[in-house]
Amino acid sequence: MPVIDKLFAKIPLLNTPDQPIIRPTQDVVPIADIVDDIVLYKDGGAALVLETSSLNFGLLSEREQEAVIAAFAALINSLSFAVQITVRTQRKNIGSYLAYLDGKIEEMKNPKLKTLMINYKTFISDTIRKRNVLGKRFFMVIPFSPLELGFSKGMIPGVKQQVILPYTEDYILKKVKTTLYPKRDHLIRQCARLGLRATQMRRNELIHLYYDIYNPDVEAVREQPEAKEPIE
Numbered sequence: 567m568p569v570i571d572k573l574f575a576k577i578p579l580l581n582t583p584d585q586p587i588i589r590p591t592q593d594v595v596p597i598a599d600i601v602d603d604i605v606l607y608k609d610g611g612a613a614l615v616l617e618t619s620s621l622n623f624g625l626l627s628e629r630e631q632e633a634v635i636a637a638f639a640a641l642i643n644s645l646s647f648a649v650q651i652t653v654r655t656q657r658k659n660i661g662s663y664l665a666y667l668d669g670k671i672e673e674m675k676n677p678k679l680k681t682l683m684i685n686y687k688t689f690i691s692d693t694i695r696k697r698n699v700l701g702k703r704f705f706m707v708i709p710f711s712p713l714e715l716g717f718s719k720g721m722i723p724g725v726k727q728q729v730i731l732p733y734t735e736d737y738i739l740k741k742v743k744t745t746l747y748p749k750r751d752h753l754i755r756q757c758a759r760l761g762l763r764a765t766q767m768r769r770n771e772l773i774h775l776y777y778d779i780y781n782p783d784v785e786a787v788r789e790q791p792e793a794k795e796p797i798e
Contacts, residue, residue, distance in 0.1 A: 610712035
């Protein structure tokens with residue numbers, strides 16, 4: 567064997583045969599289960615997700631804006647725990663809404679109302695074609711660290727993370743609820759001072775949310791015509 571071939575044979579990366587990487591999706595997703603509206607992670611951690619309403623700050627008067635800023639500052643200063651604020655932005659797909667309008671147009675007997683509905687549908691279609699119409703959802707995530715459960719085998723350096731939970735599900739849920747529920751109630755009260763409505767997401771809502779995140783709608787994310795001016 568030539569010397570150069572011997573050198574390349576000693577390099578693992580260059581000596582590895584081309585084989586497809588096969589790995590189940592469950593190994594990539596860190597979520598183990600969703601129980602009692604709480605997201606449980608494979609490492610023993612957890613999270614509680616609140617969805618909040620929005621506030622159009624630009625439409626408020628100067629005095630109202632100052633009040634909102636003061637209330638938000640009070641919320642931040644009152645926090646003694648970690649909170650993740652997430653804004654999810656998606657391009658609106660109104661294909662089903664346009665189909666709904668088509669059905670209503672066919673049902674209308676009054677010609678004037680029918681003409682108005684046709685003009686309305688045309689306006690919506692032109693607006694979507696020329697601009698990006700975005701939908702926004704706002705979330706507040708309260709995490710629970712697995713370190714709060716105590717020492718486990720999964721925390722030893724070099725030990726591979728297990729697929730199963732490091733402790734029993736009942737034990738984890740009991741600790742999580744005791745820790746996160748007071749934080750949840752505190753955030754809900756502080757959001758109410760801002761004029762926002764914060765509600766804990768239920769199990770079915772969380773399943774749909776995470777499914778949409780890991781499986782984005784093709785129609786919603788497909789390439790659209792170049793937008794001129796995005797709608798704020």
